[in-house]
Amino acid sequence: MSHSLAKIWIHLIFGTKNRFPMINASFEKQLYSHIKNLLEKDFKSKVEIINGTADHIHILLLQNQNHSIAELTKNIKGNSSHWINQNNFIKGKFAWQTGYGAFSVSESMVGKVRNYIKNQKEHHRKISFAEEYKRFEEKYGISGGNR
Numbered sequence: 001m002s003h004s005l006a007k008i009w010i011h012l013i014f015g016t017k018n019r020f021p022m023i024n025a026s027f028e029k030q031l032y033s034h035i036k037n038l039l040e041k042d043f044k045s046k047v048e049i050i051n052g053t054a055d056h057i058h059i060l061l062l063q064n065q066n067h068s069i070a071e072l073t074k075n076i077k078g079n080s081s082h083w084i085n086q087n088n089f090i091k092g093k094f095a096w097q098t099g100y101g102a103f104s105v106s107e108s109m110v111g112k113v114r115n116y117i118k119n120q121k122e123h124h125r126k127i128s129f130a131e132e133y134k135r136f137e138e139k140y141g142i143s144g145g146n147r
Contacts, residue, residue, distance in 0.1 A: 006063075007062065007107070010061050011104075011117075012059040012073060012102050013058050013101040014056065014097060016055045016056065019097065022055070023053070023055070027089040028052075031080060031084065032050040036050055038075070038080070039061055039072065039076060042075070044064040044067075045061045045062060045064045045072060047060070050117070053121060053124045056129045058116075060114055073100050081095055
């Protein structure tokens with residue numbers, strides 16, 4: 001084979017530091033757009049959808065094979081924190097929680113995951129981020145670190 005091929009969908013989840021509700025509606029869409037631009041331009045990773053609540057976000061992306069999940073997550077979290085603080089979107093200092101969740105998504109489940117992410121605000125009227133993340137750990141058979 002003369003070239004390498006990869007098509008890996010990732011459901012990426014990370015929260016604000018100490019799960020404080022720091023993502024305000026006033027800049028939420030700008031934040032998502034900023035992160036999407038970083039992922040697509042700097043990491044050549046197609047973003048299907050980004051959404052979340054005041055204390056965390058979900059991203060469904062098609063990972064570029066030249067960049068690890070750890071590398072792109074570290075960069076988008078660092079860059080977006082700096083961007084929020086530089087633009088004074090909140091009082092005090094914005095920061096993301098250490099760590100993240102990254103889950104593979106089969107091609108047949110992309111639509112379902114897209115809808116799940118699209119409906120985050122409605123979903124979190126019934127369940128907390130901590131409980132949601134615990135369910136992901138159970139579903140994927142992993143034990144948690146920092147959430």
